[in-house]
Amino acid sequence: MQEAMINRAKELMADGTVSRVIGWKRGEFAYDITPAVFETAEEIDSDFVCDDFTAANVSKYLIKESRKEGRILAFLKPCDTYSFNQLIKEHRIIRENVYVIGIPGGPKLDAEKLKARGITGILGVRNEKGTLHIDTVYGEETMPMFEAILGKCENCKSTKHVVYDELMGEEGEVIADSGRFDRVAELENMTAQQRFEFWREQLSKCIRCNACRNVCPACSCENCVFDNPDSGISNKAAADSFEENNFHIIRAFHVAGRCTDCGECSRVCPQNIPLHLLNRKFIKDINELYGEYQAGEDTTSRAPLTNYNADEDCEPSIVHERGAE
Ligand code: SF4
Ligand code: SF4
Numbered sequence: 001m002q003e004a005m006i007n008r009a010k011e012l013m014a015d016g017t018v019s020r021v022i023g024w025k026r027g028e029f030a031y032d033i034t035p036a037v038f039e040t041a042e043e044i045d046s047d048f049v050c051d052d053f054t055a056a057n058v059s060k061y062l063i064k065e066s067r068k069e070g071r072i073l074a075f076l077k078p079c080d081t082y083s084f085n086q087l088i089k090e091h092r093i094i095r096e097n098v099y100v101i102g103i104p105g106g107p108k109l110d111a112e113k114l115k116a117r118g119i120t121g122i123l124g125v126r127n128e129k130g131t132l133h134i135d136t137v138y139g140e141e142t143m144p145m146f147e148a149i150l151g152k153c154e155n156c157k158s159t160k161h162v163v164y165d166e167l168m169g170e171e172g173e174v175i176a177d178s179g180r181f182d183r184v185a186e187l188e189n190m191t192a193q194q195r196f197e198f199w200r201e202q203l204s205k206c207i208r209c210n211a212c213r214n215v216c217p218a219c220s221c222e223n224c225v226f227d228n229p230d231s232g233i234s235n236k237a238a239a240d241s242f243e244e245n246n247f248h249i250i251r252a253f254h255v256a257g258r259c260t261d262c263g264e265c266s267r268v269c270p271q272n273i274p275l276h277l278l279n280r281k282f283i284k285d286i287n288e289l290y291g292e293y294q295a296g297e298d299t300t301s302r303a304p305l306t307n308y309n310a311d312e313d314c315e316p317s318i319v320h321e322r323g324a325e
């Protein structure tokens with residue numbers, strides 16, 4: 001797939017359809033991948049990579065890139081297309097300035113899961129019948145593929161692209177039984193005290209690096225509340241448990257109804273905090289209270305939390321009623 005992508009990208013640059021390409025490039029090791037913009041065929045030939053580690057969602061970069069001169073080619077995995085659509089809906093990306101090629105998704109690999117088994121100096125990987133063969137500077141290692149999958153790919157909601165200009169590979173489908181709310185349901189079945197303790201244990205690990213906010217396609221505000229120098233909480237580590245909770249609860253409310261469940265926040269968290277569980281709780285609640293809704297599925301529908309329906313919307317008392325359940 002990588003070779004076909006490189007060839008197509010160079011074709012589209014050569015015929016003037018696009019002037020640059022956003023994709024990924026490799027660092028020192030195979031897992032050391034970063035999103036990158038390529039402006040020449042030579043740069044693409046030398047640095048462009050798309051493999052088992054290219055998990056990063058490039059949609060958010062298109063907010064700025066689509067405002068620059070010329071059209072940009074973006075390779076989007078199925079999950080990335082939901083983020084892209086949501087950003088179109090929010091008028092954050094200029095659609096005509098982006099040429100989208102849909103590419104197959106994962107599952108992508110989590111380098112931390114390899115490192116946790118003592119596998120370092122990773123040069124490359126290949127999957128053979130469910131066994132991952134890992135080429136390292138110290139020789140070859142193996143491990144079961146399913147133990148190396150990135151968290152966000154474990155409960156993939158869709159292998160279908162919701163937007164593209166052209167498609168590479170086979171189109172997928174929405175996965176109705178992804179099981180992505182199973183862990184949320186387990187948390188709901190805990191007592192309030194158990195749940196509080198679970199989240200306190202998780203959120204107390206937060207170092208307020210802001211990586212989750214910075215990577216999040218739904219966190220696209222030009223002036224974020226957490227950067228306000230008058231807020232007293234701007235760009236600093238949480239002083240106490242209140243501030244630890246505060247950051248995450250506010251952010252979760254801000255992205256509620258707009259979070260596409262892309263899983264990027266959990267992927268980049270250096271403290272391995274399962275942020276997706278908080279966001280999925282909001283998605284699950286919205287589905288139950290306002291009807292099934294998938295952010296990013298389309299660019300025209302009204303989102304439940306910005307669409308008032310006097311007859312069908314739940315009343316604020318639902319919070320108390322659910323608490324009493
Ligand atoms: S990425 Fe993790 S550690 Fe960093 S601010 Fe977010 S939750 Fe905290
Ligand atoms: S909150 Fe997390 S899962 Fe939701 S859109 Fe942002 S990065 Fe993606």
Ligand code: SF4
Nearest residue numbers: 219221224225251254
């Ligand atoms: S935390 Fe809130 S204010 Fe900050 S970028 Fe995200 S949505 Fe915007």
